[in-house]
């Protein structure tokens with residue numbers, strides 16, 4: 001099993017980075033034969049999508065459409081495509097994923113998806129047919145888990161990214177809320193279990 005983790009925090013060694021590492025450890029504990037790769041987005045040169053639509057208008061039978069931007073996403077696309085499962089981690093800032101993660105998702109959109117036809121004209125549907133799985137880890141500084149529904153618009157985006165682009169089912173999520181008060185340690189065991197769940 002090939003697992004790819006996407007780490008979309010601006011800070012290395014902090015909440016999301018730590019919890020993604022724990023989830024990776026959980027996958028390896030449950031499946032020692034698994035291969036894992038972690039993509040730390042902040043280390044990559046990722047330009048904004050230019051809305052040129054070269055990807056959307058590329059041959060829909062291709063498993064990966066062409067992106068014209070020559071940056072680090074060119075090496076990331078095949079890594080994502082070769083994965084069986086994903087661990088996705090992003091902080092929640094002002095209710096949403098980081099701008100880093102959104103930039104990455106926009107660059108993935110019609111590379112991994114093709115536009116639907118009538119009656120879903122234009123709606124992204126996965127190019128790939130291989131079924132995959134995913135889990136997600138989100139964090140906030142002060143908003144506790146019981147208030148999640150009011151201020152988490154990141155999870156629906158991740159769910160949509162998984163379903164319409166990666167052809168992955170989002171199995172479960174860990175909401176690491178109020179980490180300024182609780183500290184990261186409070187959530188490390190849950191992140192480990194989430195990793196185990198991904199490969200079970």
Ligand SMILES: Cc1cc2nc3c(=O)[nH]c(=O)nc-3n(C[C@H](O)[C@H](O)[C@H](O)COP(=O)(O)O)c2cc1C
Nearest residue numbers: 009011014015016091092093094139140141142143
């Ligand atoms: C621009 C910005 C906006 C943020 N907005 C919120 C917020 O509305 N509510 C909250 O609880 N935390 C907020 N935070 C805190 C982050 O969610 C928190 O620092 C992050 O989850 C920690 O992840 P990290 O340690 O991986 O960076 C915000 C942080 C930034 C930088």
